[in-house]
Amino acid sequence: SYELTQPPSVSVFAGQTARITCSGESMPNQYAYWYQQKPGQAPVLVIYKDSERPSGIPERFSGSRSGTTVTLTISGVQAEDEADYYCQSPDSSGPYYDVVFGGGTKLTVL
C-alpha cells in the first residue's frame, strides 16, 4: 500500500526554524496538505495545496515541495507549536482512489 514517510520527531529551540518533511512516490503529481494535532484534539489544517495557508493560521507556517518531498516550515517556532504534524496526499499509483496520511512527526520545542 502507498505510504507517506515523515520523520518520527523533530526538536528545535524556541525562535528557531523547524522543517518537517514528507515523501511519497506519487507526490510530484499531487498536492500535499498539512495538519497540526495537539493531544486530545482534532487535527487542524495548517497548509493546503502545497503552500497555501488557511485564514487564521500564522504566517510562520509555510509549505514547499521539491520532487517527491514536501516540507512544512515553521519559522520562529513558539511553544504553542509543539504538536504532532501529519501530511496528507492522495495515492495515484494504482487504479483505486485513496486518501493517505503520513505517520506523523512530533515537534518538540526545547
Place this chain on the structure above:
Amino acid sequence: QVQLQESGPELVKPSQTLSLTCTVSGNFLSRDNYYWTWIRQPAGKGPQWLGHIYIPGRTKYSPSLESRVTISLDTSKNQFSLNLSSVTAADTAVYRCARGIIVVTPGGKTQTFFDYWGQGTLVTVSS
C-alpha cells in the same frame, strides 16, 4: 462556521457492526461541493481515511476497508452515518467526521482535504 458532532455507541462487541452518526450544523449537507468524510485514528497512530459521501449520494471507500464500510446520507436530518461491519480489536480507534473540500489539480486529478472536523468519539471493540 461549520460544526460537526459524532454520536454512537462507545463499546462494540467483536464481529458486530460499528454504527456512528455525524450531525452537521447549517444546511451544508445539501450542497454538492463537499465530501462528507469519516476518518479514524488508533491510539498513537496517524489518521486513516475510511471513505466519503457526496451529493447525490455517491460514495468512495478506502480500498483496504471497502468490503466492510458503508456511508449514508440523510440531508433532512443534516446527518451522515458510518457502518463498519465485522469489527475486531484492530478497529478500536477515535472516529471523526470531517468536511472534505474538493480540489482539482492542474493535471485534472480530483483530491480532497479536510477543513472542519468533529471532536471525535473513541470506539472500543471488546467483549
